[in-house]
Amino acid sequence: MNSPKSPCPFGEQCYRKNPEHFVRYDHCKRKTLDDRNVLSKKISTDKKTKSPLITNYFQRTKPANINPSTNDKVVDDHQVNPYPSTSSSNQESLDQDSLKNLHEKLFLTACPDEIFLFWKFCQKISRQHPEDAFIEALGLKLVGPFDLLNNKLNESHVDGNILIHWRYLYDTPEFQTFAIIDPNHHHNQLRFESITCEYHLGYFRDDPSDREPLVVSNDSKKSCIINGEGDNIFTTFYSLLTDKRFKSLTKNHHKKNLRQKLETFASKNQINLIDTNRLLKQRQQQIQAPTLHQFGLIVPITNDNVGYRPLPINDTNLKLLFKRIIQLDNDEQRRKCVSMKELQNIITLIQYANDEKDFGMGLEFGLDLFESGHQFFHRSSEHLLRQAYEFLDRKNFSQILHQHLDNDNRHRRQWPNLSAI
Template sequence: MPSDFFDFWECCTNINKEKPEEALLKAGLTLVGPYDVLTGKLKKIKERKVSHYVCHWRYYYDPPEFMTVIAGDKDEFHIGYYRDDPFHLPCFVASMSTVKQGQIIPLGENIFAGVCSYLKQRMKEENPFKKAPLQRLYKEVESFAKKNDYSLLSVTKHMKKRNKKVVAKTFHGNLKKMLQKVVDSKTEDEQMKNFDAIQEIITNVQFAFDEGDSGTGIELGLNLFTFGGEVFHKPLLHLLSVGYDLLERDPFIDILQAHLRNRRRGSQMSILDPDS
């Protein structure tokens, strides 16, 4: 994990010594995921398998590249780290929610920037009475970040540099219509017929794989994943597994396999017992 992950824990400890994970509760945020290692909560798991751990606080639309570290209290809002490569440090911190289903919204280069971005937005929306505690939280997080030289910019120089390398934004409108037709099919025969158009694209992607092109397959695989629906699980698993394998990003395959076996909708994504 990056250094800001641990420094943010220290910041939260300064705010709430007894329960640092609840330091941001007045803003509707709770530290979760890998922070549950620091709280000791994950020690309570009886069946300790990697496939369980990688699904801890993994929301329905979280791709393998995304790791949740903060959970919100509504709209399945959550903040996490985004990695291009599982062996590298995160590229940025982002948020996801059901308001913009499956959309990853970059908030900054580190968790301090991510939380401050969220708090600023919340302060704009709240009335004066609810705004005061949010302002106090913001000042404490901002002060700690500045003392430790963390940028609070929502878009940094490194993020701009990465954006220039982005080949394509996922999800074309016509593809969405094709996927919707598959989901809306009334019978199995109709579904198979509507899936023919998708299968044709997958066949073309396979030719790209044979040429060593991983990008096309990963793009289509993530599109199927983001659209949602169990009917797409098998093809997206194939596409992303081959794509990640070509890029030597095997841990993403393990995460995806575990997630698809236990892909759930909702806001309570902990693998812990609710009473833990």
């Protein structure tokens, strides 16, 4: 039987002593994606990394010498996934289920159903290299979850390092990159301020179990701001094909032809390409706080308005507070400055908020500390976010965050531009 009691956010680990609390709330163990995933060994990474891009997983792990006679699986950057060409619909369904399960094991997030259909479209454009279907038109290469469909990832990659595969400096745990501007494409003459920009597209989930995430973008060379791009991957790429940012400097009709092919494919598969931002607009109305990345956060709010309380400081003053701390010469000065005492007072208020189940306050401030991009705030950010993700039943985000900050602490040697905050 299901318990008539409301579930306690702390579950079996509830620290409360009041008998009335245990009468009103159920304390059964909650199940999360994390219960099925155990991360083990860590793979060392290139200590010379200085880019805000944390890692390209395959460049860091691909062996220098390959012996075909060994049983080890070798990652081939141009290997094509055999799944889409299978003739049996039952086999296709089994393959999708297997890939979904592998996605959850590797990335600790639910796999969007739409990537399988989108991959089929990409194969129609480029059978040998479907990940490059949009290279000529947009300069974008498919990565991340599409590496599963491209047969670049398998069970052997279930380790901590895969969690920072194509993860950039300001990518929060909610952000999962699936497309990047390919810097190696020589014909990539696009109207960006710099050809070395770090514009990338990704899925944004408020909860790791969300199977219908929204599509967002960020350019970590410019700022921590996350921009909404579309309700799904089809509407996003359809819009980008007419986006002035991607207007080619050379005269060709490739984008127009690709857009027409996408329209035809969408029509055959009953995909709506017209209303591209309906879900984005709905989410905008639901957010409790914009956060420094400006895409906002959403947490459950009870009928008695419990779940979130605002920070005692607005975003403008918070940015100034961060900058006053960051611009000091060293960490010792930062720890002793007056601005740091203001920050500690906010953290104290967050602990009170957690006691009263307003978990959104800690989530907001933890994300703001993360988006400062400075290593001095990493410890406080991880502490607050791990608490918030635990209370909100989003525990898998904690593991992604830990790998991100751990790698950043060990390998990045330059601070972000203060104007990026």
